[in-house]
Amino acid sequence: MIRLITLDLDNTLWDVNPVIKNAEKTLVQWLREHIPASLDHYHKDTFIAFRDKVVADNPDLTHLPTTFRKMLLSHCFELAGLSADSIEEATEASFKVFHQARNQIEFYEDTLPLLETLSQDFSLIALSNGNADVQMVGLGNYFAAHFSAESTGKPKPDPTMFTAALNYLDIEPEQAIHIGDHPLEDVEAAKKVGYRTIWFNENHKQDANSCVPDRQVHQLNQIVSAIQDLLD
Template sequence: MIKLITFDLDNTLWNADPVLINAEKVLYQWLQENCPEMASRYNIKAMGDYKAAIAADNPELLHRVSALRLEALRRAMLDSGYDEAIAYQQAKQAFDVFHAARQQVTLFEHAERLLQGLSQRYQMAALTNGNADVSIIGLDRYFNFALSADEIGRQKPHPDMFYAALERAKVRADEVIHIGDHPEQDIMGAYRAGLHTIWVNFDALPWREGIACEASTEESISEAPTTPSAVANCLSEIPKLICEIENSTVK
């Protein structure tokens, strides 16, 4: 019997790309108005390159997107001539501006109705590598808890986030279905942790082609499951797929 449903957030329940692009623009506008020295030194692309360089030099930040962005902003403030105290203060304000804009999402069709229906039958958890916050977005009423890579210290597909969800919900791996769009981070990661999986595949890609598009290495591809437990081309298909997985597990 399935007892817990875990959901990825970005690109599973909403399109993350326009959200993040807009958040970067909102952040840069704030910097132009409040930190013109930094804004004149770093445009949006330059800030992205700067952040990537810091991640490369600080692997402990690779799995913590909020901490990485805050550190990049702080260092950029210092490089732009701000002293230490003001640099941190301004960086924190800038991050808060970005973080608020990052929560302005538009849910995919069927997403909220899906969450509402499932939350009446199962424990629900949000598992994200990013810093989307279901409490700010207004979806926390559907989730029993949410876990992020910032909190866990490891991004999916590393199993730590999945294991933390099992411990939090007091369930076994075979009592959980993870639902997500990313073949490696979501489906392969959950599979390795022993969970059932539903691949949200809006583009109707063949499974092997989807892996080839998203997996980071050939070794990752070779470790992938033959197929996910189920594939959803539309969020409205998920309740039926969950029932099919449940029926297949009944002995």
């Protein structure tokens, strides 16, 4: 019997691209107003050089979105000549601005009806590599728990988050279905742990060779019947 549905967040329950774009814009506005000298350094060239350096030292950190962004901001403030104390304060303040904007989400049209329906019959747990916060985006009531790259230190496709969700309810993988948009990080990763999988393939990607979900849907409003189909 299926008891748990785990869901990816970014690009599964909303389109993340405009969200990040808006959060970047909000952050730059804040930097312009509060620490204008940092804007000489907060640009693509710095990002690439810094990312390369972090990858060389500790590649795992680039997959932890909050940690990495704070490191990047801190680096830019250092280049701008801020003192150590000011760097710490500015990093926390600027990240907070980014994070609040990053959690201003416009859901897909079918997201709330889907969660409303699923949460009546199953426990729902969010599993995300990004740094959205289910409480801040207003979905806290639907989810029993939320595991993320940041909270576990292990982004998908690592099995950690999937295992954590099973342990949270003390159930077996056969009792769980994972739904997500990413062929490897969602479908193949969940399958390896023993979950059944539904691939939300909104853009009709052709990844059939590398991604073999139990069911594939192109719209969120097809998910309830895909689950019903799996239960039959």
